[in-house]
Amino acid sequence: MNKLFLWIAAASAFVLQSCENTDGIRDEIGSLRDRVIALEAKIGSVNTSIVALHKLMDESTIIVGIEPNAKGYEIELSDGTRLPVILGEKIEALVPVMGIDAEGYWTVSLDGGATSERLKVGGEYVSAWPVSGGDHKPGAEGVTPQLKVSADGEWLVSLDGGVTYAPLLQNGQPVNALGDKVVVSYSSAFKSVTYDATTGLLAVELLDGEKLTLPVFDDFGLTVTASDNETFRLGETRAFEVVQNNVAEAVIDAPAGWTAVLGETTLTVKAPATFDAASQQAAVSVTVYSDRKYRKLVTLNVTLLDEQVDVNAALAWRNFKAGTADNVLLDYSYAGYKHGEEAPADVWGLGYKVYNVVDYGADPTGVRSSRGALAALLKELKLSGRSDAGANLANANARAVIYFPEGRFVLHNDDDNVVDPTSANQKYTDSKGNNRSEEIFIRGGYFVLKGAGRGKTTLVMDTPNLPNNSEQMWSSPMMINIKHNSGLSDLTTVTGDAARGTFSVEVASAAGIGKGDWVCLSLSNNDPTLVAQELAPHRVEGNMTDIQTITVEDYHQVASVSGNRVTFAEPIMYAVEAKWGWKIRKYPHYEHVGVEDLTFEGRSKENFGHHASWEDDGAYKPLNMMRLTDSWIRRVDFRGVSEALSIVSSANCSAYDIEISGNRGHSGVRSQSSSRIFIGKVCDRSRGQAVSPPYTSTGYFENAGQYHASGVSNTSLGAVLWNNTWGDDAFFESHSRQPRATLVDRCTGGFVQWRFGGDETNVPNHLGDLTIWNLNATRAAHDFGAEPFKWWLSSDKWWKTMPPIIVGFHGAAVTFDESAEQVKYLESNGAAVEPLSLYEAQLRQRLGYVPAWLNSLK
Numbered sequence: 001m002n003k004l005f006l007w008i009a010a011a012s013a014f015v016l017q018s019c020e021n022t023d024g025i026r027d028e029i030g031s032l033r034d035r036v037i038a039l040e041a042k043i044g045s046v047n048t049s050i051v052a053l054h055k056l057m058d059e060s061t062i063i064v065g066i067e068p069n070a071k072g073y074e075i076e077l078s079d080g081t082r083l084p085v086i087l088g089e090k091i092e093a094l095v096p097v098m099g100i101d102a103e104g105y106w107t108v109s110l111d112g113g114a115t116s117e118r119l120k121v122g123g124e125y126v127s128a129w130p131v132s133g134g135d136h137k138p139g140a141e142g143v144t145p146q147l148k149v150s151a152d153g154e155w156l157v158s159l160d161g162g163v164t165y166a167p168l169l170q171n172g173q174p175v176n177a178l179g180d181k182v183v184v185s186y187s188s189a190f191k192s193v194t195y196d197a198t199t200g201l202l203a204v205e206l207l208d209g210e211k212l213t214l215p216v217f218d219d220f221g222l223t224v225t226a227s228d229n230e231t232f233r234l235g236e237t238r239a240f241e242v243v244q245n246n247v248a249e250a251v252i253d254a255p256a257g258w259t260a261v262l263g264e265t266t267l268t269v270k271a272p273a274t275f276d277a278a279s280q281q282a283a284v285s286v287t288v289y290s291d292r293k294y295r296k297l298v299t300l301n302v303t304l305l306d307e308q309v310d311v312n313a314a315l316a317w318r319n320f321k322a323g324t325a326d327n328v329l330l331d332y333s334y335a336g337y338k339h340g341e342e343a344p345a346d347v348w349g350l351g352y353k354v355y356n357v358v359d360y361g362a363d364p365t366g367v368r369s370s371r372g373a374l375a376a377l378l379k380e381l382k383l384s385g386r387s388d389a390g391a392n393l394a395n396a397n398a399r400a401v402i403y404f405p406e407g408r409f410v411l412h413n414d415d416d417n418v419v420d421p422t423s424a425n426q427k428y429t430d431s432k433g434n435n436r437s438e439e440i441f442i443r444g445g446y447f448v449l450k451g452a453g454r455g456k457t458t459l460v461m462d463t464p465n466l467p468n469n470s471e472q473m474w475s476s477p478m479m480i481n482i483k484h485n486s487g488l489s490d491l492t493t494v495t496g497d498a499a500r501g502t503f504s505v506e507v508a509s510a511a512g513i514g515k516g517d518w519v520c521l522s523l524s525n526n527d528p529t530l531v532a533q534e535l536a537p538h539r540v541e542g543n544m545t546d547i548q549t550i551t552v553e554d555y556h557q558v559a560s561v562s563g564n565r566v567t568f569a570e571p572i573m574y575a576v577e578a579k580w581g582w583k584i585r586k587y588p589h590y591e592h593v594g595v596e597d598l599t600f601e602g603r604s605k606e607n608f609g610h611h612a613s614w615e616d617d618g619a620y621k622p623l624n625m626m627r628l629t630d631s632w633i634r635r636v637d638f639r640g641v642s643e644a645l646s647i648v649s650s651a652n653c654s655a656y657d658i659e660i661s662g663n664r665g666h667s668g669v670r671s672q673s674s675s676r677i678f679i680g681k682v683c684d685r686s687r688g689q690a691v692s693p694p695y696t697s698t699g700y701f702e703n704a705g706q707y708h709a710s711g712v713s714n715t716s717l718g719a720v721l722w723n724n725t726w727g728d729d730a731f732f733e734s735h736s737r738q739p740r741a742t743l744v745d746r747c748t749g750g751f752v753q754w755r756f757g758g759d760e761t762n763v764p765n766h767l768g769d770l771t772i773w774n775l776n777a778t779r780a781a782h783d784f785g786a787e788p789f790k791w792w793l794s795s796d797k798w799w800k801t802m803p804p805i806i807v808g809f810h811g812a813a814v815t816f817d818e819s820a821e822q823v824k825y826l827e828s829n830g831a832a833v834e835p836l837s838l839y840e841a842q843l844r845q846r847l848g849y850v851p852a853w854l855n856s857l858k
Helices: 032-041 044-056 317-320 371-380 528-535 838-847 852-857
Strands: 005-008 063-068 071-079 082-083 091-092 097-102 106-109 146-148 155-158 184-186 190-196 201-206 210-214 221-224 232-235 235-243 251-254 259-262 266-270 281-289 295-308 351-357 365-369 400-404 408-412 440-442 449-450 457-461 480-482 489-493 505-506 518-525 548-562 564-568 583-586 593-601 623-626 632-639 643-648 654-663 667-672 678-684 689-690 696-701 709-712 718-724 731-733 743-745 748-752 771-773 776-781 806-809 826-827
Touching: 032 146, 044 082, 044 146, 063 295, 221 281, 221 295, 232 235, 235 852, 251 259, 259 281, 266 281, 266 295, 266 852, 317 826, 317 838, 371 400, 371 408, 371 440, 408 678, 528 548, 528 838, 593 623, 632 643, 643 654, 654 667, 667 678, 678 852, 709 718, 743 838, 838 852
Parallel strands: 232 295, 351 400, 365 408, 400 449, 408 457, 440 480, 449 593, 457 593, 480 623, 593 632, 623 643, 632 654, 643 667, 654 678, 667 709, 678 718, 709 731, 718 743, 743 771, 748 776, 771 806, 806 826
Antiparallel strands: 005 097, 063 071, 071 082, 091 184, 097 106, 146 155, 190 201, 201 210, 221 235, 235 266, 251 281, 259 266, 281 295, 489 583, 505 564, 518 548, 518 583, 548 564, 689 696
């Protein structure tokens, strides 16, 4: 042994700190019996403590993991054992202090460790170590003592795991825990136990002042993102995100009937096809080994239900799944990064070069502006958009991580503004007399803006961006604008019809179109017959001018080309009739742009008013992403912003794990003129006054939410709003100018009319295939009173939405007008349905499982 003499307090496991609270058993309990019962309650941790220290003092045992818990730490040993580390306390009782001497025998002290003698049971000394571990006499087996208190208050000791007990003796006499010699004893031998993650050392200080330092080899492991217990139905397959760190080997142990496969980033588990009560509560275990053969045990607890997937599913889902003539649902499962099939890879594993903005002069204290430092870095990476000579400067393959470490980085203040005598804004100026704000343009692909974590890295707009036009309250520019500059151009015309849900179109010529290309399936036609077809059963009313030219922009990736047939990787969501003049257009864009692990902070007004001023509508817009594919923003917070984020003219991008807070502003996260954008797990908890026409304050909400919650605008198509939570004075955005096919899926928040948005010339607010699935309304506020809720009002110039599909609406009660002019399909109003999420169910239907990244968000 390395340690000559180590005490163990027999009434505790390791402790996090020296404890000050006294037990007060004598004061609280009078009778001996009750005092014994009270003391016994403390002994649950006693034997755990002895086992823990015995294990740790074995030279063959290595600590491979340590985690904080509610009472201290949990230590993981190299043999897979987990040992709880429990907070200690003072106890008003005579507590034996046990130890291991230099020869490896257990000792016991009854005076707090001042003196001790070897523990003797049955006339024999008790060995802590087997014969092979020391110079003990032959036959001396290593054991771990176990203690308890008898009904008479005397200490007993067991050497066979609690099967039999013998009195703990001092000078041949039993030791009384609650007799005349009762003192206040410490329940641990340690003054403190601390772990330094930087050095990887566990430092233990004993009551007598001695110190022990133990290394923790926590440089390997497997983390599974899952709940404490995952519920499966018969035959169901689930995938879970995993992170592997220096794992040399892994061994899976699955219960009978269950199967589990570990991949590089996922653990896929399949439940039995038939029910067996023995498999109802089970655990899938994965033992991982380091290259030094240290091991860790990871357990996934599972529960099996005796029912099939979708056994109680809504009729709408059953019709979709069976492909019946009554099906009203589109397939939204292709939304998001990589068609929803996987999450963006961990940045540090991409092989990109990391550029720390501090190395370029950025100030993490927030005292000085860091805008110039960022500009210098962008220029070096050829991402700034323009050179000193004004030439285009873009880098489609930057392969860079632009890293903002922990700190506050000011990226906009009045020093960034300029005086522009030609600006359409000659009315509003900043503190320095400037009248124009400029964006930070980033033009390129394959790069990531990354922080040290939300709440650690903050990018600050210290002052508002001035409006570009003093007559347009929404015209303030963005702080950061990631975009491709070029627009669409014609490639060919479409010559054949294609139904919704199909994947191919016939074209006049496929020249210049290849597998992997991104293109835009486009329509722009003002034929009155087409307009009437689009609006049926309604018609053009009032000042509705935008809808008089039907516009569709559906971005697709080409899966294959055969002759003049172009096949897409995603289904067509709007029926193609060649007679209306459909085209395939070239779509310039950038790919694989990420923003993650940081916070954007603005200074939005305390009392927001919708269209009250330019400062209300658009002064603080930190981020815009335009003409991007397979890009993402995740683990990002927005605080005090007018608008959080717009994803514009993009395709298959994902925005998820986002929180919006601070003073409420104009809008959240939106899909604008984009295809198949996934906006998920956005929690909007901004605070402020309720706002209703004519924009007067009607009450304060701590959880008001942005005026327009996350949603869609313009020619958005196939967007999914998944599991979002918005404020009680909000509703998802549907901001007119021809958005179509939006899935609002298992979301929670206010059902407040007048929050869709859109000018009278640009309505309808939403066209066909608005699908609202399992919406949980926290508050209902509308102008219909006791009358049924209507989605289209001919008498109102701003409230016009094509008949939606509504399934599983619940929470605050709303009675919908069920006429064909108002609702396309209504099922289970007042109660949620199965499947809980349509997006998840459609992914499971297509892939055979719900992808790991989506499971981890739940």
